[in-house]
Amino acid sequence: MRKLVCWRIANVAAVLSLALLAAVGSPAAAADAPTLAISLRTLSSPYQVMYKTGGEAYAKNVGLPLDVLTTEANSQKGLADIKAEIARTGGNVAFYVDPNDATDAIAIAKTMDDAGVYWASWWSKPADVKVWDYSHWVAHISFDGFAAGEFMARELIKTFKTPGKGNIIALQGRLGDTPNGERWQGLQKVLGENPGVKLVQWESAKWDRTQAYNITRAMLVAHPDVDGVWAANDDMAMGAIQALKEANLAGKVKVVGCDGIPEIFDAIKGGLAAATVFNDGKYQAQLCLALALAAKQGKLNVSSLPHDRRQFEIPAVNVNRDNVEKIVHDYIQNTPNYDLKDLFARWSRAMP
Amino acid sequence: MTRDRLDRTSTAVPWPRLLAGVDAVQRRVRRAGIHGQLVSLVVVVALFALGTGGRYLAWPNVRVILSLAAIPTIIAVGMHPVVVLGGMDLSVEGVVALCVVFVGLLTRNNMNQNDVGLWIVPVTLGIGGAAGLVSGTCNAKLRIPSFIVTLGMSWVLWGLAVFVSQGQTLALLDTRFHPVVTGSVGGIPNLALLAVALTIAVQVLQDRSQLGRYLYAIGGDEVLARQAGVPVDRVKIIVFTTAGLLYGLSALLLSTRLGGAQAITGNNLLFPAVTAVAVGGVALTGGIGGAKNAALGALIVTALNDGLILMHVNPYAQDAVNGAVLVVAVALTIDRKKLGFIK
Numbered sequence: 001m002r003k004l005v006c007w008r009i010a011n012v013a014a015v016l017s018l019a020l021l022a023a024v025g026s027p028a029a030a031a032d033a034p035t036l037a038i039s040l041r042t043l044s045s046p047y048q049v050m051y052k053t054g055g056e057a058y059a060k061n062v063g064l065p066l067d068v069l070t071t072e073a074n075s076q077k078g079l080a081d082i083k084a085e086i087a088r089t090g091g092n093v094a095f096y097v098d099p100n101d102a103t104d105a106i107a108i109a110k111t112m113d114d115a116g117v118y119w120a121s122w123w124s125k126p127a128d129v130k131v132w133d134y135s136h137w138v139a140h141i142s143f144d145g146f147a148a149g150e151f152m153a154r155e156l157i158k159t160f161k162t163p164g165k166g167n168i169i170a171l172q173g174r175l176g177d178t179p180n181g182e183r184w185q186g187l188q189k190v191l192g193e194n195p196g197v198k199l200v201q202w203e204s205a206k207w208d209r210t211q212a213y214n215i216t217r218a219m220l221v222a223h224p225d226v227d228g229v230w231a232a233n234d235d236m237a238m239g240a241i242q243a244l245k246e247a248n249l250a251g252k253v254k255v256v257g258c259d260g261i262p263e264i265f266d267a268i269k270g271g272l273a274a275a276t277v278f279n280d281g282k283y284q285a286q287l288c289l290a291l292a293l294a295a296k297q298g299k300l301n302v303s304s305l306p307h308d309r310r311q312f313e314i315p316a317v318n319v320n321r322d323n324v325e326k327i328v329h330d331y332i333q334n335t336p337n338y339d340l341k342d343l344f345a346r347w348s349r350a351m352p
Numbered sequence: 353m354t355r356d357r358l359d360r361t362s363t364a365v366p367w368p369r370l371l372a373g374v375d376a377v378q379r380r381v382r383r384a385g386i387h388g389q390l391v392s393l394v395v396v397v398a399l400f401a402l403g404t405g406g407r408y409l410a411w412p413n414v415r416v417i418l419s420l421a422a423i424p425t426i427i428a429v430g431m432h433p434v435v436v437l438g439g440m441d442l443s444v445e446g447v448v449a450l451c452v453v454f455v456g457l458l459t460r461n462n463m464n465q466n467d468v469g470l471w472i473v474p475v476t477l478g479i480g481g482a483a484g485l486v487s488g489t490c491n492a493k494l495r496i497p498s499f500i501v502t503l504g505m506s507w508v509l510w511g512l513a514v515f516v517s518q519g520q521t522l523a524l525l526d527t528r529f530h531p532v533v534t535g536s537v538g539g540i541p542n543l544a545l546l547a548v549a550l551t552i553a554v555q556v557l558q559d560r561s562q563l564g565r566y567l568y569a570i571g572g573d574e575v576l577a578r579q580a581g582v583p584v585d586r587v588k589i590i591v592f593t594t595a596g597l598l599y600g601l602s603a604l605l606l607s608t609r610l611g612g613a614q615a616i617t618g619n620n621l622l623f624p625a626v627t628a629v630a631v632g633g634v635a636l637t638g639g640i641g642g643a644k645n646a647a648l649g650a651l652i653v654t655a656l657n658d659g660l661i662l663m664h665v666n667p668y669a670q671d672a673v674n675g676a677v678l679v680v681a682v683a684l685t686i687d688r689k690k691l692g693f694i695k
Binding site (some may be wrong): 042043044046047048049052102172175201202203204206208209210211213214215217218219224235238239242245259262263266281 | 404407410412413416419461481510513514515517518519520521523534606607610611612613615616617619620621657658661662664667668670
């Protein structure tokens with residue numbers, strides 16, 4: 001009998017101490033130190049790695065922990081990981097999300113609203129879904145793809161033997177992707193203004209370097225006399241450069257790309273590529289995290305923001321042979337100390 | 353008069369002997385199990401030659417096709433014995449991703465001080481082979497279906513590749529391999545010569561060696577083969593390891609050709625390889641087809657894609673054509689007697 005009582009007391013003590021431990025370790029105890037989190041597609045993309053680098057620099061500046069989640073191109077995994085992160089932090093988190101797929105944005109927005117978590121997004125969102133219909137979706141931002149495609153095309157046709165007169169071939173990314181469509185529209189605008197420039201063939205290389213290489217080799221058989229290659233991203237541009245090398249055309253026929261991967265900068269310096277548009281992923285991540293954190297900490301009143309401050313575009317960085325050295329030094333080798341006091345400093349135009 | 357003319361014709365052209373010769377060739381081709389594939393290739397080539405006004409058959413384009421078909425051929429030659437066994441190997445993208453990343457990290461590059469020089473060849477083949485060895489062992493000893501093992505393996509290696517490379521693209525600075533990979537002998541790309549040599553070697557192994565006989569015995573009926581004393585597990589492990597080895601070789605060639613190493617180099621390799629194996633006439637039900645089938649399949653798929661581009665076929669329709677070709681090829685080659693039900 002006495003033994004039993006002792007046992008019971010020991011049990012109660014154990015349960016009590018466990019409860020105490022749980023209370024100390026619970027998220028509520030860390031209420032004043034929110035977590036920052038980034039959801040991106042994959043760390044196999046050098047561009048998306050910049051989100052991480054930029055995010056880490058920002059987290060260090062503000063003295064908060066940062067978690068990076070990857071969807072690996074799987075929308076279900078993306079959403080499940082976001083929910084898990086919210087549960088883990090007890091909702092005390094501010095998110096930057098680059099949705100894997102445009103339609104994912106809806107499910108993510110509902111999840112964030114239900115949990116009361118502020119977030120900002122980049123790139124993908126269905127056009128008819130409006131940020132202001134959700135109380136915790138602070139902003140949706142994009143780089144201006146139309147301007148990028150236009151800049152690339154203008155730089156390309158400058159390199160022709162007779163500037164503004166010649167034939168080009170083009171490589172699109174995945175057909176149907178929004179950035180691809182915007183950049184393509186930019187190219188179309190320049191083609192419309194320059195009747196001397198003819199787009200003799202285009203193919204989709206699905207953003208992939210090997211495919212771009214294969215396709216460009218085949219296209220060069222059909223059109224051995226091209227004057228330039230327009231590629232919707234730098235990886236495809238690098239594949240095209242390799243194909244041109246094997247056809248003894250590298251350097252004579254210039255290539256343009258977009259995104260600003262390290263290799264394209266070397267290609268621009270070496271005279272193989274003419275231009276690229278650098279999407280500054282570090283700034284992108286910092287801006288979104290700063291927006292979400294400001295809303296979370298009550299420094300930004302989301303509901304009072306005008307619509308054009310919640311869906312907008314900012315310009316990316318145009319790179320050609322004249323400024324490539326400076327861009328590499330300032331943005332790649334170093335992480336600039338971005339001024340994030342005015343969160344809308346780079347605002348260029350509202351997104352419809 | 354009529355008789356006279358007939359006599360003269362028969363002496364001028366020895367029809368019966370010629371016909372007998374054609375017949376012998378036909379029989380030989382049919383016995384080799386590649387007649388359907390040769391017909392497909394001829395049809396594809398004829399269609400595109402007509403469609404492009406002959407430019408398709410001009411030497412510059414043939415050279416491009418040979419050069420582009422080489423790496424898919426090596427991958428398909430590696431993958432097809434698994435299919436002959438009645439299994440499926442989906443690990444190619446992950447294996448290539450990891451091997452490519454190691455090529456980038458270990459040869460002279462722009463990120464670290466490593467430079468293993470020519471040792472990269474055995475190292476890459478070793479990594480690929482080791483991956484195949486693990487897949488094969490899991491499949492044979494742990495009795496896990498091959499498509500699950502290799503699918504899992506692909507994702508594990510892909511994750512490892514991304515982790516090891518930190519998602520960066522490494523520029524390859526050791527340029528010794530590059531001229532070998534992009535060069536040619538007598539106008540024929542070196543890569544194509546390598547692919548042909550590998551195909552012949554594997555085909556000879558399949559035709560002449562005991563391993564080859566075991567391979568088809570297992571593919572025909574695994575239970576019977578096991579009862580007859582065929583070392584089924586050992587053959588499976590050898591087959592998966594060889595496949596991994598050849599994926600490793602492809603990774604080395606791919607990254608060298610593009611002068612850069614990144615994990616996503618492995619992407620988009622699985623579909624063309626599976627299509628090549630199926631189009632080549634290797635039955636997904638096992639037991640039928642050899643290296644020559646895989647190589648012919650890769651050639652047909654490459655020739656098809658090249659033709660679609662040369663003929664300016666709408667890019668929106670090209671993927672649809674490829675998908676349809678895969679389904680039709682499987683429909684023609686699959687042995688339905690072996691399947692109790694279709695899922």
